[in-house]
Amino acid sequence: MKEIFPEIFQKYLGRDLSPDEKWVIENELQSCREIYNKETVYKKTADFTGFYDFHDLAVLQQLLPEKPDILAAIKTLEELLEQDKLRELDGFPRRIRLGKLVKPSKDNKGKVIVVPSTTEPKFYHDDSVTDEEEGEGTGGAGEGEEGEVIGEQKAQPQPGEGEGQGAGEGDSASHDMSSEAYDLGKIITQKFELPNLKDKGKKRSFSKYTYDLTDQNRGFGQLLDKKATLRRVIKSNILLENIKPGEPFNPENLLINPQDTVYRILSQEKDFETQAVVFFLRDYSGSMQGDPTQLVTTQHLLIYSWLMYQYQNNVMTRFIVHDTEAKEVPDFYSYYTSQVAGGTKVAPAFKLMNKIIEEEQLMTDYNIYVFYGTDGDDWDSDGKELIAEIRKTLQYANRLGITVAKNSWTPDDKTTTVEKNIESSGLLKEKSDLIKMDGMSATNVSEERIIEGIKKLVS
Amino acid sequence: MELISQRTKKIMEECKARAKDAGLSFDNETLEYIVTNKDMVELSPKVMIPTLYDYWVHDVEVLKGHGKYKLYPNNPYETVINSRPAISFYNDNNPDWMNIMIFYHVLAHIDFFQNNKMFERTWNDDFVGQALADKRLIASLRSEYGRWVDYTIEFTRNIDNLVGYFDYLAMINYNNELDPEAAVAFYFDVFLQDIAKVPDHELYKEIDRYNSLLSGNRDSGNAAFFADVKIRFPEFQAKYEKYASVKKVNVVDVMQFVHDYSPFLNKEENSWMKLILNIVRNTSVYFQPQIRTKIINEGWASYWHDNLFRTDPRIAGHEVGYSILNAGVTSLRRVGLNPYAIGLRLIEHVEKLSDAGRISREFELITGIDKRNNYNKNTGKGKESIFKLRKHFSDFTLINSFVSQDFVDEYDLFVVGQKYDQTRNVIQYYVKSKKAADYKQMLIDSLYHPPRITVDTEKTNDNNLYLVHHFEGKQLVQQFIPDTLLGIEYLWGAQVQLETTDIVQKKSIENEGDPLYEFRKVIYTIKDKKVTKTNL
Numbered sequence: 002m003k004e005i006f007p008e009i010f011q012k013y014l015g016r017d018l019s020p021d022e023k024w025v026i027e028n029e030l031q032s033c034r035e036i037y038n039k040e041t042v043y044k045k046t047a048d049f050t051g052f053y054d055f056h057d058l059a060v061l062q063q064l065l066p067e068k069p070d071i072l073a074a075i076k077t078l079e080e081l082l083e084q085d086k087l088r089e090l091d092g093f094p095r096r097i098r099l100g101k102l103v104k105p106s107k108d109n110k111g112k113v114i115v116v117p118s119t120t121e122p123k124f125y126h127d128d129s130v131t132d133e134e135e136g137e138g139t140g141g142a143g144e145g146e147e148g149e150v151i152g153e154q155k156a157q158p159q160p161g162e163g164e165g166q167g168a169g170e171g172d173s174a175s176h177d178m179s180s181e182a183y184d185l186g187k188i189i190t191q192k193f194e195l196p197n198l199k200d201k202g203k204k205r206s207f208s209k210y211t212y213d214l215t216d217q218n219r220g221f222g223q224l225l226d227k228k229a230t231l232r233r234v235i236k237s238n239i240l241l242e243n244i245k246p247g248e249p250f251n252p253e254n255l256l257i258n259p260q261d262t263v264y265r266i267l268s269q270e271k272d273f274e275t276q277a278v279v280f281f282l283r284d285y286s287g288s289m290q291g292d293p294t295q296l297v298t299t300q301h302l303l304i305y306s307w308l309m310y311q312y313q314n315n316v317m318t319r320f321i322v323h324d325t326e327a328k329e330v331p332d333f334y335s336y337y338t339s340q341v342a343g344g345t346k347v348a349p350a351f352k353l354m355n356k357i358i359e360e361e362q363l364m365t366d367y368n369i370y371v372f373y374g375t376d377g378d379d380w381d382s383d384g385k386e387l388i389a390e391i392r393k394t395l396q397y398a399n400r401l402g403i404t405v406a407k408n409s410w411t412p413d414d415k416t417t418t419v420e421k422n423i424e425s426s427g428l429l430k431e432k433s434d435l436i437k438m439d440g441m442s443a444t445n446v447s448e449e450r451i452i453e454g455i456k457k458l459v460s
Numbered sequence: 461m462e463l464i465s466q467r468t469k470k471i472m473e474e475c476k477a478r479a480k481d482a483g484l485s486f487d488n489e490t491l492e493y494i495v496t497n498k499d500m501v502e503l504s505p506k507v508m509i510p511t512l513y514d515y516w517v518h519d520v521e522v523l524k525g526h527g528k529y530k531l532y533p534n535n536p537y538e539t540v541i542n543s544r545p546a547i548s549f550y551n552d553n554n555p556d557w558m559n560i561m562i563f564y565h566v567l568a569h570i571d572f573f574q575n576n577k578m579f580e581r582t583w584n585d586d587f588v589g590q591a592l593a594d595k596r597l598i599a600s601l602r603s604e605y606g607r608w609v610d611y612t613i614e615f616t617r618n619i620d621n622l623v624g625y626f627d628y629l630a631m632i633n634y635n636n637e638l639d640p641e642a643a644v645a646f647y648f649d650v651f652l653q654d655i656a657k658v659p660d661h662e663l664y665k666e667i668d669r670y671n672s673l674l675s676g677n678r679d680s681g682n683a684a685f686f687a688d689v690k691i692r693f694p695e696f697q698a699k700y701e702k703y704a705s706v707k708k709v710n711v712v713d714v715m716q717f718v719h720d721y722s723p724f725l726n727k728e729e730n731s732w733m734k735l736i737l738n739i740v741r742n743t744s745v746y747f748q749p750q751i752r753t754k755i756i757n758e759g760w761a762s763y764w765h766d767n768l769f770r771t772d773p774r775i776a777g778h779e780v781g782y783s784i785l786n787a788g789v790t791s792l793r794r795v796g797l798n799p800y801a802i803g804l805r806l807i808e809h810v811e812k813l814s815d816a817g818r819i820s821r822e823f824e825l826i827t828g829i830d831k832r833n834n835y836n837k838n839t840g841k842g843k844e845s846i847f848k849l850r851k852h853f854s855d856f857t858l859i860n861s862f863v864s865q866d867f868v869d870e871y872d873l874f875v876v877g878q879k880y881d882q883t884r885n886v887i888q889y890y891v892k893s894k895k896a897a898d899y900k901q902m903l904i905d906s907l908y909h910p911p912r913i914t915v916d917t918e919k920t921n922d923n924n925l926y927l928v929h930h931f932e933g934k935q936l937v938q939q940f941i942p943d944t945l946l947g948i949e950y951l952w953g954a955q956v957q958l959e960t961t962d963i964v965q966k967k968s969i970e971n972e973g974d975p976l977y978e979f980r981k982v983i984y985t986i987k988d989k990k991v992t993k994t995n996l
Contacts, residue, residue, distance in 0.1 A: 052799040057539035060789045062551040119520045122943035124911050126934040138902050141876040142792035145891040153886040
């Protein structure tokens with residue numbers, strides 16, 4: 002894998018490159034090398050259970066505190082957010098954050114959940130910074146000589162750096178983010194006063210009906226529900242004292258009331274229809290490592306949540322990541338956690354998306370929204386191919402929102418390759434109602450700024 | 461929440477009688493409640509104190525990083541609340557035999573709370589009742605001052621781990637008469653060390669001289685001593701008078717100091733904030749002994765539930781179920797630290813040592829391994845010794861006194877290290893050390909230990925609160941420093957400074973990749989909500 006990059010590089014070197022362009026490519030290669038050679042992407046130490054992780058209720062009675070349900074708490078949440086807003090007026094920083102947690106679940110696949118969260122700042126000892134070379138030790142018991150390896154564990158992505166980014170393990174597990182995302186969407190819509198979406202496409206009914214054998218009916222119907230019928234028969238016969246508790250009985254003696262027969266009957270079911278399809282595209286090349294990835298995924302997570310809320314969960318989402326090539330990933334979780342890979346070519350991502358839209362004829366039935374996140378690097382410095390693809394996209398998209406999360410080495414006033422290409426294409430003016438672009442520095446970006454970005458992209 | 465049924469209460473009362481026969485001592489009155497999952501949702505953020513004051517942070521998930529429980533001053537989710545009467549919580553579908561075992565466990569906790577010296581400050585408290593009164597007080601303040609009550613709670617909680625628990629505890633039964641008189645204390649503690657700066661050996665010589673003069677005649681000895689001092693240090697008298705004329709500021713801890721001396725809080729219109737400071741401080745102080753006795757307390761409770769339940773005829777028929785449950789609670793982890801397991805082993809270890817008469821100087825002097833192994837005086841004092849542990853020891857003193865090589869060897873304990881295998885992307889755990897000293901240090905390092913931060917009263921005045929962090933090899937979590945200072949600035953009403961130490965990593969020149977560390981003293985200053993950091 003590592004050896005591929007120089008080849009691509011060589012290919013680009015064949016062309017005329019300005020020192021700037023050359024620097025971008027070399028820098029990217031360097032980032033890749035660092036990622037592959039440095040172990041810091043991974044958490045080198047595991048969290049052990051310590052003394053204070055144990056308590057009576059859990060170990061003696063298996064009574065574990067449950068997380069309050071977001072939905073149940075949502076009313077107080079509104080009050081909390083209201084209160085949080087007042088803090089600014091009173092001159093104190095906001096304290097409520099929309100936290101993302103990557104939670105390991107039973108099958109050892111992470112699940113991204115979203116919770117409102119806070120920290121309680123205090124003076125604490127920082128255990129992570131010491132002059133000892135190794136991570137914190139813990140206790141153990143049993144057999145084993147000094148130096149003997151007694152167990153091992155797969156290294157987990159470091160939660161601190163690029164929270165949750167890392168290899169997604171396989172595609173099989175489904176990651177049910179939607180319900181949490183819906184709640185989050187509700188919160189951010191209110192908290193940050195995001196504009197409500199305009200209904201641009203043709204009017205569509207929110208629901209269609211299907212017919213299914215789901216309702217129960219006594220006495221007649223299409224299909225006899227044997228289990229339910231038997232239950233009623235036994236109930237009746239207990240009342241008739243044909244069956245006495247604890248005594249054997251002869252089924253032949255049971256009376257069957259016609260009203261005890263339970264049938265399934267065809268009924269009308271509401272089936273919600275998808276209103277919109279949203280494409281999330283992001284660059285996961287080497288230079289995206291760290292802050293830019295964090296910013297883009299966070300922003301896309303928030304957009305995803307917000308659209309979920311706006312469309313009452315009736316949103317279809319597609320996810321595409323790209324380095325020099327593009328690929329579709331199955332769900333937000335993979336999208337969110339896909340590990341940083343090689344060099345950068347933006348055009349293939351749009352190309353792939355256009356291909357999907359055309360093959361599936363998505364534009365005829367849906368509002369199409371596209372959000373793209375990048376650090377602004379593109380090895381194709383002229384961007385002709387990219388602009389062509391974007392023009393194509395704009396034929397069917399209701400909105401294309403591009404976020405440029407500038408790396409720390411890119412000065413704020415310097416425009417990146419992607420920004421330059423798109424601006425010089427004139428698309429931003431020509432199709433100002435369809436395409437929006439927002440650039441910001443990826444380091445130390447606040448949640449407010451990210452939301453601000455969303456507002457720009459969707460306004 | 462409802463009380464357990466009368467039938468179950470009767471079972472509990474039988475357990476009490478048996479526990480008392482075995483030597484445990486506790487108040488007769490206890491309250492037992494059934495908790496449902498719904499109750500747990502409400503109780504767990506309030507650390508199981510049903511009457512704790514309402515605060516918005518309790519409604520939000522608090523982000524906890526690595527070592528989360530080490531950070532927090534209280535010990536969440538205990539089964540037993542140390543209050544008068546003690547309160548304990550039960551699942552509503554425990555079988556009777558399990559409840560009996562848990563009752564014994566709970567009774568041992570209550571016994572520990574009510575007899576261990578670390579808890580002496582809580583012995584007269586009806587904490588749950590007090591908390592209820594506090595909760596009502598806060599509610600009424602809220603109706604008057606609105607969200608400013610919550611700001612005050614928030615900012616006070618920012619420093620609620622800086623309570624001088626031990627200083628406060630040491631004041632109990634402190635015999636002031638044993639203190640030397642003021643001039644003597646000043647001469648030895650301040651003058652010789654800070655002003656005259658004499659070397660240590662001279663200081664000791666001087667102490668000897670003082671003691672020998674005093675052993676002759678108390679009054680004349682004292683006078684003769686100071687006559688000499690005046691000749692040797694003519695400036696002494698003037699210095700002492702100046703020192704004595706300054707009003708002594710009684711500094712227990714940062715929180716108390718802010719409460720007593722903050723110019724902002726001392727304004728009449730802000731005096732209500734002091735009530736909140738008191739409540740938050742008392743809550744924090746209340747939890748301090750609990751978190752400092754986690755291991756010994758759980759060990760003690762495990763020791764007694766095992767001993768009492770195994771000799772209780774009601775175990776009949778449930779031996780297997782009990783064994784499984786007990787093993788789950790008290791087995792030593794292959795990797796990881798279980799307070800129940802370590803605490804229980806240490807208590808049993810002490811009992812065995814004492815029974816054999818091995819807690820003695822005579823035994824310590826024996827070096828031959830066979831002789832040591834066969835040493836047994838059959839003193840029968842094991843029980844007595846563990847009751848002494850229960851009365852006088854905390855986690856630290858228990859570990860520090862009794863984690864020996866014998867102990868580590870007996871239970872095959874070791875320190876686990878971890879290394880990262882890059883090629884396979886796995887973390888490997890390995891046996892790092894089987895030495896008692898290393899094991900003990902590892903245990904001590906995993907104990908709760910908030911940073912020690914004190915007020916420098918010399919540099920503090922109404923316009924500046926000067927805090928000093930006493931560096932113990934770990935820097936403070938830097939991201940929290942500005943936010944914490946913000947709260948303190950609000951409470952002090954003026955500039956606040958914090959002197960602390962950063963650990964700065966530097967790459968060494970000759971051997972790249974091998975990081976070097978430098979300790980750098982820095983001062984954080986907050987003024988008008990702006991934080992600046994300067995090197996000292």
